[in-house]
Amino acid sequence: KKNKNKDRYVFVSGLIMLGLGLVGCAVSLTIYFTTRENPQPVPQMQLPKQANYTKPEKPNIIFITVQEIGWSDIRYGEPRIQVHTPNLDDLAKNGRTLENHYVQPTSVSSHHAFLTGRLPFKSGMQHGPFDVAAPYCTGSDLTLISRTLKQRGTRYDWRVDAMTNDDVPDGGTFYTELLADHVINTISTTRRPYFVNLAFGDVHKHVEIPSRYTSYYPDCDEGTNSLSCLYMGDEAERRRNLKRRNYLGFITAVDEAIGRIKRAADDNTVIIFTPDTGGSHQEYANNLPLRGATGTLYEGGTKTRAIVSSPYMEAPILNNRHEGLFHATDWAATITSLAGTFPSSQHDGFDQTEMILFGLPSKRDRIIYNLDMEQYPLLGQSAIRHNEWKLIWGFDGITNGRGCLRTPTYETDTEFLTIPLSSSDLTSLPQDEQDRIVQLLNENTWKPDNLYSGVIRLYNLKDDPNEYEDLSGDTNNVALIQELKLMLVNELKSNYDEPPQSFNQSTSHITDPVDPGWC
Numbered sequence: 027k028k029n030k031n032k033d034r035y036v037f038v039s040g041l042i043m044l045g046l047g048l049v050g051c052a053v054s055l056t057i058y059f060t061t062r063e064n065p066q067p068v069p070q071m072q073l074p075k076q077a078n079y080t081k082p083e084k085p086n087i088i089f090i091t092v093q094e095i096g097w098s099d100i101r102y103g104e105p106r107i108q109v110h111t112p113n114l115d116d117l118a119k120n121g122r123t124l125e126n127h128y129v130q131p132t133s134v135s136s137h138h139a140f141l142t143g144r145l146p147f148k149s150g151m152q153h154g155p156f157d158v159a160a161p162y163c164t165g166s167d168l169t170l171i172s173r174t175l176k177q178r179g180t181r182y183d184w185r186v187d188a189m190t191n192d193d194v195p196d197g198g199t200f201y202t203e204l205l206a207d208h209v210i211n212t213i214s215t216t217r218r219p220y221f222v223n224l225a226f227g228d229v230h231k232h233v234e235i236p237s238r239y240t241s242y243y244p245d246c247d248e249g250t251n252s253l254s255c256l257y258m259g260d261e262a263e264r265r266r267n268l269k270r271r272n273y274l275g276f277i278t279a280v281d282e283a284i285g286r287i288k289r290a291a292d293d294n295t296v297i298i299f300t301p302d303t304g305g306s307h308q309e310y311a312n313n314l315p316l317r318g319a320t321g322t323l324y325e326g327g328t329k330t331r332a333i334v335s336s337p338y339m340e341a342p343i344l345n346n347r348h349e350g351l352f353h354a355t356d357w358a359a360t361i362t363s364l365a366g367t368f369p370s371s372q373h374d375g376f377d378q379t380e381m382i383l384f385g386l387p388s389k390r391d392r393i394i395y396n397l398d399m400e401q402y403p404l405l406g407q408s409a410i411r412h413n414e415w416k417l418i419w420g421f422d423g424i425t426n427g428r429g430c431l432r433t434p435t436y437e438t439d440t441e442f443l444t445i446p447l448s449s450s451d452l453t454s455l456p457q458d459e460q461d462r463i464v465q466l467l468n469e470n471t472w473k474p475d476n477l478y479s480g481v482i483r484l485y486n487l488k489d490d491p492n493e494y495e496d497l498s499g500d501t502n503n504v505a506l507i508q509e510l511k512l513m514l515v516n517e518l519k520s521n522y523d524e525p526p527q528s529f530n531q532s533t534s535h536i537t538d539p540v541d542p543g544w545c
Contacts, residue, residue, distance in 0.1 A: 093227035096305025113285030121335035143358025143373030235275035246271030322423025323406035350388025414488035
């Protein structure tokens, strides 16, 4: 009897297994014929030869920034941009360009983010450029990249080099040439590996650029229309064109200096280049087709292209133009990682080494453009990008237009504020101008105790990268807007820091903007 039950059990089990096999066969055949009728595309992207992702052994690192350069004022290999930058073109062609690289609305806050890896609003550095009497600076409690490398025992020799246009000597040697000479001499004599932070500035001084650099832009003299020189028309427009030529000559001078430094650098050198903020309309920059300029929360003020050149990239370079998100704070963690050590706990940014060297996806899904709850947030109150969605909440900055082209094809500024960018003190302006600005700010800014206060603007940057269509009025986006607002409010509650408000103290003794005595 036991044997019969056992046989019956084996028989039933066999039938079950047979049935499962027939079902599996049927599913397999269905998938096979479905695939034959609707074949799926085979991924074409191949991993690079160096896809084991081993980091280089402590390379030299040269980090180069230039102040307030427009989106369309460096070619990056694009023929439509008629600006003479052959060395940067070469870096872009043989390196990796970061197409969604974000900085801060002002140079000072960008450099704070670059060198500390800290979001400016966490340290009271989210406001405008330094004023001599401004009661804020990058505090001594924060460690810069150079000191981090030295403290970690990486044996990095480091240099922080910068000059201003006041350093042009009599005799015609332009300051970019002097700076290149200095860097080349430094790296030829220093020990390896080294880290160089090279900051080119300042385009605001309006010094006369040597003709060997401005001669690339004859259209500016003739007053003709081209993509390099923007203005047409009367004599006043021609004078603006000549200033535009001077500005472009400065960019070409910087490009030549970078080329000389690259040729002098060792083969084992990673070179990183980025503007520190978007171009200024007042300084004749061209951010088109992006909207806005430096001092605003729009893409034209906060989005730049960064270039990474590395001997560890093998052709063909995967993701030569990388669309992943990258923020200024990421550089501190990334450079620290490149140097063979680990990021600091103070870093808000991500280690994006695999993104910049090997083209792997970005570790980011959001960017906080700024968060400024000062009484007069003249350079933009708050904005956030999460994936493709961007929310500007509150005052958007000193200009909301699309640049300086005077042709019917483009919009011009619809609201331009003549305000002192270096201070929140408006008392230097005529009273009627003060009243107008204060009213505009009060109408636009939001208050932490009222999530429904303030003006909002919502853009889908995937479909509308140039911010033409404000989608905040679409009722389908109500939940999305509230979600983005809450992200900003959470940052405000947990991480926000204001500088000490000590303007009531006497500042008559302060004469040095580098060491004013506040920090």
